[in-house]
Amino acid sequence: RHSRLFVVCDLVLEETPPGGRGGQGDDRDNRRHRLALVGIVANPAASKDIRRLVAQGRVVPDWEKVNIVRRALLGLQSVGVDRVLAMPDSSHLVQRAADDPHLSVEVELLRMTALFNEGDTVRAAAAMADEGVNCVITLGGDGTNRAVAKGSRDMAMVAISTGTNNVFPVMVEGTTAGMAAGLVASGTVPMEDATVRSKTLAVMVDGEDRDIALVDVALSKERFVATRAIWDMNTIYEVFLTRAEPSSIGLSSIGARLEAVSLTDGGGLHYRIADLRQEEEEGRPHPNPPPEGEGTKDSEAEIYVRAPIAPGSVPVVGIESWQRLADGQRVTVEQRHSTVALDGERSFSVNPDNLLEIEVRRDGPPVVSVDAALRHAAAAGVFRV
Template sequence: MKSVGIIANPASGKDIRRLVAYGSVFDNHEKSNIIKRILMALDALGIQHVYIMPDLSGVGSKALDDVAISLSAQFLEMAVDGNQQDSMRAAAMMNAMDVGCIITLGGDGTNRVVAKTCRETPLLPISTGTNNVFPFMIEGTLAGLAAGLLAAGKVGVEECCLSVPYLELSCGNEIIDTALVDLVVTDDAYIGARAVWEPESIKEVFLARARPTGIGFSALGGYLEPIPSGSIKGMHIVAGKGEKAVRAPLAPGLISELSIASYRTFGPSEEIPISRLPATLALDGERELSLDEADEMSVRLRSDGPVVVDIDRALWLAAERNLFVHGAKRPTSFN
């Protein structure tokens, strides 16, 4: 039986899109309550050890207040800087500890940095961010059950997990950064507020996911040409005067129109240069890099992304195996 790791980003769900749109606010009290429910589910399945990323806001420590569990929950021994490096550092430590699953509480941006260092460790992302294309809107108890089943060996990684594609930004042979959902090229002169919501600033969009059921730039691509889940295809959109204009929810409650000069899908074998320079690049909804006209950057789709838990599949398999039913012919003990 393996342990489980929990990474909760105290800053997720609080960016400027709460002011310019109507994004949900997940305060840290609610994040602590979600962790409580995760811990109770893991405890019910007999998981013995849980490791939690420490944070300056006390999200993890408050989750341990007045929770009746027998498992051992302890904080990683690590430096805490109060930025995204904390999540990267925690994910790397949990991967080295060979935890059975890492549960994250955050949005697309949180999971982007965790995916950089979690390697092959299965990821179970719970949505507490803004656009939330990558993580799941799932009750913490169910997430804890799915993670516990996987860590306990009751369901296998090959049965209920899938490696998802992602975008890789490079300069020549050097990898600069990655994105799980979208890479957006804007004409902003500086990074400023990290979130992107103004359609008039957009020059190009690269997508690893194009879902009409999503929000943000994934929805933009999904309305043009949906890419099914499990498909190893990306999309490149060039904004500008053309025959098409798309209205899409670029943020919660914010329906914006973008004129499309061209778009096409592409596969892992293609490398597409960023041609609209100078520019600022936003990765998974947050501005990260400024480029000038001399920068030669390109984007490609990678098929070997993070291993993500299919929560529905894990719970269906557990039900089929009577793991929740006492007195069944098949094994019923959680422990």
């Protein structure tokens, strides 16, 4: 059996008639669980790209991902989830996690042909939605969650960060993540009390929707996709964000130095990075350059900001221009040779003949707040025994 993680559990809460079956226990004990559909997607490739070589990015080994999944399964089990549907992956993460004497959760594999690429996640998410899954636990980075969102934007997501420069997923204990997912999936905690509808950046080429991003769209001067992961800031010249979080790392952190934009805030942010090579080519010194060796000095920069663009790297970045974007606002991008990077990875190339447009939309998947879900459940007395 393979794994690439999806959990399907269905808990239905039906009150038994007064007296219950044989009059045993109170109403809480006499509830019968309907199947609550929960999904889990674990990406074994997260945190293993080139950024481990060019920056101080952390590596999350497979054994740690297995431990996180196991704790999530135990959390699901503790709130009554008893069935899991897993997507196949190359490292068999969920089967390894399920091999535990303390687990009684039934783990099943999604019936699909695994190619062990991003398409697996997209197809699996779509299949899970068709099966009625209404909550998914993901292990990965922004790119992993983007792939799930491409498959379905209807399932609520509990996103656990195991990648690099992540904004969409968060660092959260697997046990509590599993508990929150189970509570939301079963309806014990109403969706509206524990989730926020996320935003997307719709990428349109020649008037047609081409792709989406959950956090950022970056335009690179590189003409080819190559290694995909963005690691050289000298190649980036324009960025669009749904979120600009001051505590994040990467392109979002640069935007946050201009104006913070959270998950709940409307709209997004758009900025252009000053051409890092222009001053060298034209020989024009900047009248007020940043400190020597701490970033680029470009005469086109309107403002300089210091931001952590990668783990262990906090340079000064020159900003040519920037603007706040409203929900539904569409921006037409300068037509030139470039590659379009979505949530940290170069995805496709465009040329001067292509019309490229970016639009902020509030149509992403609902994001579960683990804290809000557990707080609501505690206040309702769900955990009293």
